[in-house]
Amino acid sequence: MSVEHASMRIIEGYAHGGTDLAADEVWAVEAHLEACRVCRDRLSAVVSAGVPAMASLVDTVWSGLEPQLAVTATMPRGRRWSAPLSRWMTPTMVPWLAMVVGVTLLALLLDLSDTGSGEVSLVLLLAPVLPVLGVAASWSRGLDPAYELTASVPRAGLYLVLRRTASVLGVVVPVLLVGGWVTGVMVAQWLLPCLAFTSTTLALGGVVGVTRAAVVLSTVWAGMVVAPTLATSRTTFALQTDGLPAWGLILAIGIGVVIARRGAYTVLGAHR
Structure with a gap:
């Protein structure tokens, strides 16, 4: 299968600091260099020939590091399953996801024991905000010590x-x-609000930060839906099947905003 390589214009521009390249070209070539040795070799040749100051700096740094690396014990290789898993989640997400699962199981037990909110299922009541907690933890500046990287x-x-x-x-x-x-409970009755809340959190997160968006939306849901429902033991319109088209519209709008503002998630502000 043929592989499309970066052009010499992009390689040379990147070697000279990327000042003449568009931001998306810089990100694209960096992602491409991760997996393409051919382009890495071409970049190395361009740096050696066209940017001697950079090549000299690299040689100086390497000459100082090489003796130390030779006597430094290497870290043991991680388990095979840990590498793919680390691409999808961070260690800080694990306790939060465990908490979300625990809350869901507790709500289920209360529903089955008839000690919950009467006619309203607690699973249905909490479904929209449960994934939001995990999303906030997965993209939180305070919970991820490597957020800058x-x-x-x-x-x-x-x-x-x-x-x-x-x-x-x-x-x-x-x-x-x-x-x-x-x-x-019908699948659509909890799944649509669940996905709609998640997409809205990401959409609002591109403006105020994902964590702040999760806190705001969870607070609004608790004050406007959870509290009145528990107080009256009556299913609100937001949880009824008649409200599903509205949730579908919110989901579509949230996805559209996320796509339109996709560049907002490349800045540190999204970690707020």
Whole structure:
């Protein structure tokens, strides 16, 4: 299978600091260089021939590091399953996802024991905000000590946000599916609000930060839906089947905003 390589114009521009290249070209060539040895060799040749000051700097740094690397013990290789897993989630996400799963199971137990909110399923009531907690943890500046590195790598931005969001949904949705099946709640009745809240969190997160967006939306949901529902033990319009078209519209709008503002997730502000 043929591989499309970067042009010499882009390689030479990148070697000279990328000042003459567009931002998307710089990100694209950096991502391409990760997997293409041919272009890395071409870049090395251009740097050696056209940017002697950079080549001299690299040689100086390497001459100082090489003796230390020769006597430094190498880290043991990680387990094979850990490398693919690390591409989808961070260690800080694990306890948060465990908490989300635990809350879902607790809500299910309360529903089955008839000690919940009466006619309203707690699983249905909490489904929209449960994935939001995991999404906030996966893209939080305070919970990710490597957030600066995360935002600066070539594959950062929307690509990484969607990966981590997918990992959260991959854990939360099956648990909610079981909870909905046991309690007799329609799949669309909890899945559409769940996806709509997640997409809205990402859309608003491109403006104020994902964590702040999650806190704001969760607070609004708790004040406008959860509290009145628990107080009256009556299903609000937002949780009824008649409200599904509205959730579908919110989901579509959220996805559209995320796509339109995809560049906003490449900056550190998205970690707020």
